Amino acid sequence: DQQVKQNSPSLSVQEGRISILNCDYTNSMFDYFLWYKKYPAEGPTFLISISSIKDKNEDGRFTVFLNKSAKHLSLHIVPSQPGDSAVYFCAASASGGYQKVTFGTGTKLQVIP
């Protein structure tokens, strides 16, 4: 049972345009959501997070939006840069003790110069 789903395995965007990566989740206990970025041959690195008490969190070019009723979140990157080309993982966890983080399958973003 895939509790965190990223239905788009890949995305191509022109440099300077907006990249939108989507994620859906099924577990209503999830209340903390994260995006990780992964380059080849490296471990994932934390990018941005959002708590369920918010519907938006912004950090520079990266903004995460959360729609709890739809169990959907998205990551917006604007403007997109070639260095943003990587695999992006959506992840989620539930509070009430330690937070076991559940990852989606990833979306490979390619930013075309």
Next chain:
Amino acid sequence: GAGVSQTPSNKVTEKGKYVELRCDPISGHTALYWYRQSLGQGPEFLIYFQGTGAADDSGLPNDRFFAVRPEGSVSTLKIQRTERGDSAVYLCASSLAVTGELFFGEGSRLTVL
């Protein structure tokens, strides 16, 4: 460096052999996680340590897999009687607090022939 260190970076073994993978977390991080990532998939949770004890080992696929963290720092993931299906990248992560902001190592790529 001050990041999470994993050794070996690559391990090729034969079916039925025993394998140990080592993780050296960031100094001072009390939480340590093992994940497994197969091709085209997101990281899959295996086990979580808080200090020396395995607080959650629900992700270990079967009793061939075992992990220890005897002094609350370095951890070793042990796989007995390896099978071809065990081939994957094994990721270790640590965190300072009980949050989802995990710091990952580069992973140990295991290939079982």
